[in-house]
Amino acid sequence: MDDVAEQAKTIFIIGSNTTEQHPVFGTRIRQAVLRRGVKLIVADPRRIDITEFATLHLRLKPGTDIALLNGLMYIILEKGYEDKAFIESRTENFEEFKANVMQYNPELVSEITGVPVTQLYEAAEILGTSKPGAILWAMGITQHVVGVQNVRTCANLQMLLGNIGIPGGGVNPLRGQNNVQGACDMGGLPNVYPAYQQVINEDVRKKFETAWGVPLSPKVGMTVTEMIPAIAEDKIKALYILGENPIMSDPDTNHIRHCLEQLEFMVLQEIFPTETAPYADVLLPGVTFAEKTGTFTNTERRVQLVRQAIPPIGEARHDWEITQEIARRVMEFGQRKADLSAPQAAWNYSSPAEIVAEVAALAPSYAGISLERLDRGERLQWPVKGNDHPGTPILHVGQFTRGKGLFAVTEHIPPVELPDKEYPMLLSTGRVLYHWHGGEMTRRAKGLLEVYSQSLIELNPQDAAQLGLQEAQKVRVSSRRGTIEAEAWVTDRVPPGMVYANFHFPDVPANSLTIAALDPIAKIPEYKVCAVKLELVEA
Amino acid sequence: MPKITINGQEIEVPPGKTVLEAAQLAGITIPTLCYHKDLSPYGGCRLCMVEVQGARLPMASCTLPASEGMVVQTETPKLADSRRTVLKLLLSAYYDRGDNANDGRENELIHWAKFYGVDIEKASLKAPRYEINADPNPFIYIDMNKCILCGRCVRACAEVQGRFVWGISERGFESKVVAGLDEPMLEARCESCGACVAYCPTGALENKLSIGMGKADEIVQTICPYCGVGCTVDLNVKDGKIIRVTSSPEGAVNGMRLCVKGRYGYDFVHHDERLNKPLVREYLLNGTQRPKGADRGKWVEVDWETALTITARKIAELRDAHGADSIGVLTSAKCTNEENYLMNKFARQVVGTNNIDHCARL
Numbered sequence: 001m002d003d004v005a006e007q008a009k010t011i012f013i014i015g016s017n018t019t020e021q022h023p024v025f026g027t028r029i030r031q032a033v034l035r036r037g038v039k040l041i042v043a044d045p046r047r048i049d050i051t052e053f054a055t056l057h058l059r060l061k062p063g064t065d066i067a068l069l070n071g072l073m074y075i076i077l078e079k080g081y082e083d084k085a086f087i088e089s090r091t092e093n094f095e096e097f098k099a100n101v102m103q104y105n106p107e108l109v110s111e112i113t114g115v116p117v118t119q120l121y122e123a124a125e126i127l128g129t130s131k132p133g134a135i136l137w138a139m140g141i142t143q144h145v146v147g148v149q150n151v152r153t154c155a156n157l158q159m160l161l162g163n164i165g166i167p168g169g170g171v172n173p174l175r176g177q178n179n180v181q182g183a184c185d186m187g188g189l190p191n192v193y194p195a196y197q198q199v200i201n202e203d204v205r206k207k208f209e210t211a212w213g214v215p216l217s218p219k220v221g222m223t224v225t226e227m228i229p230a231i232a233e234d235k236i237k238a239l240y241i242l243g244e245n246p247i248m249s250d251p252d253t254n255h256i257r258h259c260l261e262q263l264e265f266m267v268l269q270e271i272f273p274t275e276t277a278p279y280a281d282v283l284l285p286g287v288t289f290a291e292k293t294g295t296f297t298n299t300e301r302r303v304q305l306v307r308q309a310i311p312p313i314g315e316a317r318h319d320w321e322i323t324q325e326i327a328r329r330v331m332e333f334g335q336r337k338a339d340l341s342a343p344q345a346a347w348n349y350s351s352p353a354e355i356v357a358e359v360a361a362l363a364p365s366y367a368g369i370s371l372e373r374l375d376r377g378e379r380l381q382w383p384v385k386g387n388d389h390p391g392t393p394i395l396h397v398g399q400f401t402r403g404k405g406l407f408a409v410t411e412h413i414p415p416v417e418l419p420d421k422e423y424p425m426l427l428s429t430g431r432v433l434y435h436w437h438g439g440e441m442t443r444r445a446k447g448l449l450e451v452y453s454q455s456l457i458e459l460n461p462q463d464a465a466q467l468g469l470q471e472a473q474k475v476r477v478s479s480r481r482g483t484i485e486a487e488a489w490v491t492d493r494v495p496p497g498m499v500y501a502n503f504h505f506p507d508v509p510a511n512s513l514t515i516a517a518l519d520p521i522a523k524i525p526e527y528k529v530c531a532v533k534l535e536l537v538e539a
Numbered sequence: 540m541p542k543i544t545i546n547g548q549e550i551e552v553p554p555g556k557t558v559l560e561a562a563q564l565a566g567i568t569i570p571t572l573c574y575h576k577d578l579s580p581y582g583g584c585r586l587c588m589v590e591v592q593g594a595r596l597p598m599a600s601c602t603l604p605a606s607e608g609m610v611v612q613t614e615t616p617k618l619a620d621s622r623r624t625v626l627k628l629l630l631s632a633y634y635d636r637g638d639n640a641n642d643g644r645e646n647e648l649i650h651w652a653k654f655y656g657v658d659i660e661k662a663s664l665k666a667p668r669y670e671i672n673a674d675p676n677p678f679i680y681i682d683m684n685k686c687i688l689c690g691r692c693v694r695a696c697a698e699v700q701g702r703f704v705w706g707i708s709e710r711g712f713e714s715k716v717v718a719g720l721d722e723p724m725l726e727a728r729c730e731s732c733g734a735c736v737a738y739c740p741t742g743a744l745e746n747k748l749s750i751g752m753g754k755a756d757e758i759v760q761t762i763c764p765y766c767g768v769g770c771t772v773d774l775n776v777k778d779g780k781i782i783r784v785t786s787s788p789e790g791a792v793n794g795m796r797l798c799v800k801g802r803y804g805y806d807f808v809h810h811d812e813r814l815n816k817p818l819v820r821e822y823l824l825n826g827t828q829r830p831k832g833a834d835r836g837k838w839v840e841v842d843w844e845t846a847l848t849i850t851a852r853k854i855a856e857l858r859d860a861h862g863a864d865s866i867g868v869l870t871s872a873k874c875t876n877e878e879n880y881l882m883n884k885f886a887r888q889v890v891g892t893n894n895i896d897h898c899a900r901l
Binding site: 319 | 677699768776792798800810823838852853855863864869877879884
């Protein structure tokens with residue numbers, strides 16, 4: 001983030017409400033504009049706060065990101081702004097990519113995206129002439145059925161401009177939770193062991209079988225968006241959930257409820273009795289960040305030390321201890337046994353430091369991470385290849401991980417559920433500044449709740465007038481899957497025809513409206529687009 | 540590099556530094572109030588005045604570029620006199636009702652007044668000029684009676700947060716710091732990041748959630764539990780409770796910056812609804828069937844051993860009866876790397892499934 005804030009000449013934000021969702025990084029972008037005159041392009045259907053600082057706000061229609069980016073690349077190629085040396089030496093598949101992009105002429109792109117042709121030319125000129133440029137995105141790019149293709153298109157743009165492997169450049173996905181990067185790094189995914197070592201790779205599997213002293217499954221597992229629906233098909237019998245709240249955060253809440261009702265057994269390890277707790281059979285009190293020691297990895301792969309400040313509340317226990325206790329007992333009671341003499345098989349950690357050491361032994365990118373180094377104040381971004389390795393602030397310098405950068409051919413595919421006669425409005429969902437994710441923590445923070453005490457539906461003045469909305473009157477928003485009622489915030493942040501809801505409040509569960517249409521590769525739901533209708537709630 | 544002489548000490552100064560910065564490099568303290576190293580120099584408080592050989596009058600060192608051959612004195616009887624006058628003038632518009640609002644940070648005005656032997660009691664106002672705590676912002680406590688118009692809040696809001704909420708209105712003795720057009724902070728588009736509080740030298744701006752809580756026993760540096768930026772936060776702990784969150788220049792990604800959630804969203808930690816005992820459904824203790832439908836029956840508080848044994852037996856039974864892939868594990872983007880590693884090991888080694896995920900997609 002330092003390099004983007006201090007060295008980028010252009011910052012292109014697409015699908016990230018940076019000042020509200022990554023506020024501190026947002027302030028650094030504002031300062032980059034104010035102090036260094038960075039050119040800021042924001043592509044977003046909503047007039048989010050950061051657009052006030054933008055040189056250019058491309059107000060595209062939701063779900064048209066690929067068309068927009070391909071259209072910009074068409075102009076970049078037309079004007080000769082591309083980095084020919086970079087393309088020649090560092091990438092492959094350029095010709096096929098180019099042939100595809102050349103189908104996206106500005107007029108066509110303007111028609112698909114709603115962005116005027118002149119703005120497309122202005123944006124392409126900024127991107128092509130003010131380098132290095134960084135592209136930033138968040139869930140506005142990924143939460144689509146074409147999420148993976150969206151990301152690849154962002155990468156295409158940066159390769160085309162040669163903005164890779166340099167300070168102030170790069171592809172910069174902003175991660176939405178304190179340790180979502182770390183949870184992925186640690187193998188909290190169905191297809192990879194820690195450090196993205198593939199479960200389907202036999203050599204890798206053997207490595208972990210040797211370490212853990214037990215044969216391992218060669219089959220890729222289910223994602224969360226597959227696991228819960230699989231309960232209804234009788235494929236999943238039990239869930240062990242640590243600090244997650246699917247009732248608030250998963251798409252199509254009514255279906256999630258229906259599935260969880262049928263689940264045979266759920267153990268939930270939590271700090272609060274969340275909205276998911278009614279579906280649990282056992283509730284185990286874990287602890288908050290303030291009560292634990294360990295590490296979090298931030299959005300720029302920076303591994304940072306979490307220091308315990310207060311003792312656990314009541315009888316709550318450290319989460320690592322709880323998992324260890326369950327693991328020992330399951331192995332004792334069940335038929336599956338591990339050879340506990342294998343190097344990393346045992347479950348007898350006496351502190352988080354011992355777990356850090358085990359991770360370092362098995363995850364090459366964390367090989368040089370230790371609590372001592374972090375406690376000394378060393379600033380480490382992975383890969384940290386050994387105890388003397390200083391870490392890696394910039395990736396892909398000189399070479400991509402896979403060797404050459406692959407230009408992907410990506411096509412505009414419309415969202416699965418667009419507005420129609422019956423459901424004429426488009427709904428997009430996300431968060432607001434004062435709350436966070438399912439709201440479990442922020443709804444229990446006094447001041448935050450005081451400033452933002454109830455869910456508000458963002459609605460354009462034109463639509464409000466058409467609806468005949470009176471002040472402080474509630475609206476009913478319905479999709480094919482559910483209905484919510486909430487007060488409207490009449491604002492031109494949203495364009496006509498679009499509403500925006502947050503998923504922080506259980507009495508206005510926005511995810512009862514959302515569609516569980518998934519990206520075929522990432523299995524991420526299309527939270528940013530579904531069709532709804534609006535009605536007034538009679539007082 | 541230019542060479543200058545401060546208090547007889549010759550100092551080599553990197554180009555572009557001020558006399559104040561040069562002095563700091565040499566370990567010489569010049570008193571300041573409106574100056575902060577993160578903010579643009581203001582030259583407003585006149586406390587950092589120094590004598591420069593050949594100059595007619597003392598000059599403010601925070602705005603004075605260090606140039607080759609300068610000879611500077613920072614502590615002379617004349618300067619001390621002028622500082623006492625400045626401090627008395629500031630105190631003449633200063634009123635502290637002593638309501639213990641101060642959070643334990645040093646009040647910089649009082650520090651320098653004591654240092655230069657000013658009679659604070661005598662110099663300061665006897666009655667408030669402004670209503671105390673007049674702004675409804677739930678996080679920021681305002682007592683403009685303690686404001687010395689140094690403008691650090693104004694600059695912090697503009698130069699750190701980039702929000703431009705604060706400004707100075709009126710002239711002369713009537714001058715005061717106002718939000719927007721002298722309106723409530725939130726209406727002036729305040730994002731409640733608390734940067735103004737963090738930079739205030741006198742406690743005119745304080746953390747409302749911490750009023751009267753005094754000084755921390757201990758400050759523990761850790762990482763914010765909210766978004767993925769990973770800001771460093773200083774938890775101020777007293778009697779086993781977080782009484783305040785502050786920022787420090789040591790933060791790897793944020794320095795002094797924090798957002799409203801990071802600085803003020805900590806009290807969930809001590810919320811009444813925290814789970815503090817293991818709970819299991821009654822049917823699990825009776826050895827009966829789980830009630831069908833949405834309601835799984837009554838919760839019963841149990842000891843850890845009971846809860847852990849029931850959990851492990853259930854998972855082992857279901858795994859042995861239906862296969863490892865009938866078990867799913869949801870780990871957490873809110874938990875540490877070590878906890879996530881163990882959940883991964885639990886799913887794969889103990890259960891034997893790759894059914895593990897978390898809300899990265901959500």
